[in-house]
Amino acid sequence: MSTLKLFFGGSFDPIHLGHLTSAERLLEITQAQDITLLPNALSPLKSRQHIPPHQRKQLLELALQQYPNLKLDWREVERGGHSFTSDTLQELSLQYPNNPIGFVMGLDSFNYLDRWHNWQQLSDYAHLIVIARPGYQLHMSKPLKQWLNARLCHNVAELDQSKAGKVYFCELQPMDISSSKIRENIASQVNLHTLEDMLPADLISYIVQHKLYGA
Numbered sequence: 001m002s003t004l005k006l007f008f009g010g011s012f013d014p015i016h017l018g019h020l021t022s023a024e025r026l027l028e029i030t031q032a033q034d035i036t037l038l039p040n041a042l043s044p045l046k047s048r049q050h051i052p053p054h055q056r057k058q059l060l061e062l063a064l065q066q067y068p069n070l071k072l073d074w075r076e077v078e079r080g081g082h083s084f085t086s087d088t089l090q091e092l093s094l095q096y097p098n099n100p101i102g103f104v105m106g107l108d109s110f111n112y113l114d115r116w117h118n119w120q121q122l123s124d125y126a127h128l129i130v131i132a133r134p135g136y137q138l139h140m141s142k143p144l145k146q147w148l149n150a151r152l153c154h155n156v157a158e159l160d161q162s163k164a165g166k167v168y169f170c171e172l173q174p175m176d177i178s179s180s181k182i183r184e185n186i187a188s189q190v191n192l193h194t195l196e197d198m199l200p201a202d203l204i205s206y207i208v209q210h211k212l213y214g215a
Helices: 017-030 053-064 075-079 085-095 119-125 142-149 156-160 179-187 201-209
Strands: 005-010 034-039 070-072 101-106 127-131 167-170
Touching (some): 017 034, 017 127, 017 167, 034 053, 053 075, 075 085
Parallel strands (some): 005 034, 005 101, 034 070, 101 127
C-alpha cells in the first residue's frame, strides 16, 4: 500500500453520495493509506455556510458511519473564520513528516485556483489531486497554466515518490450531484424521495427532522 495520505477539501454543505463515492474510488485508484474529509469553516470565495457547524458535522458523522474507510478532520471549522488551504496543508505537512500528502479538489475549484490565498505555495506542502465534475472543463488563466505545466504528472505512482509538488488529474465516473442542487430541491419542497439517489437515507431523515435547508 502507498504511504500517501489524502485530504478531501470542501464545504460538504451537505455531504452527498457524489462526495462519498468519489472518496472511495480515489482510495482504490491511488492505493492511498487513507482519505480524510476536510470541511472548511468558510471558503473566502463564498459568503456563508447554509447550516450551523454542529449540524453540518452531525450530517458528516452520520454519513461516515456507513463508510469506515473515510475519516473526518474538523480542524478548519475549529479554527474558525475563513479557511485558507495553504495554512492547513502546511500544518498537515508538519504533522505527517514521513507521508506524502494529497489534497483532493474538484476541477471547478481548480479552474479558479489562482484566486486562492498563497495558491502558488500549495504544492510546497502537498500534491494536488483534481477530480472532474459534470459540466466543467479546464479553463485556466495564463499564470495558472504556467504553474501547472511545471507540476503536472500523468502517473499516479509518482504521488508516492515525493512528499509534495505534483498535480494529478484523476478521471472518475461523473455523478451529476451537487450540494447546491440538493439545497435547491429541498427548499423548493420537492418530494424528498427524489433525494434518495443523492443522499444517504439517514441524512434525509436528519434534514427533515431538524428542518434544514428549508425542509
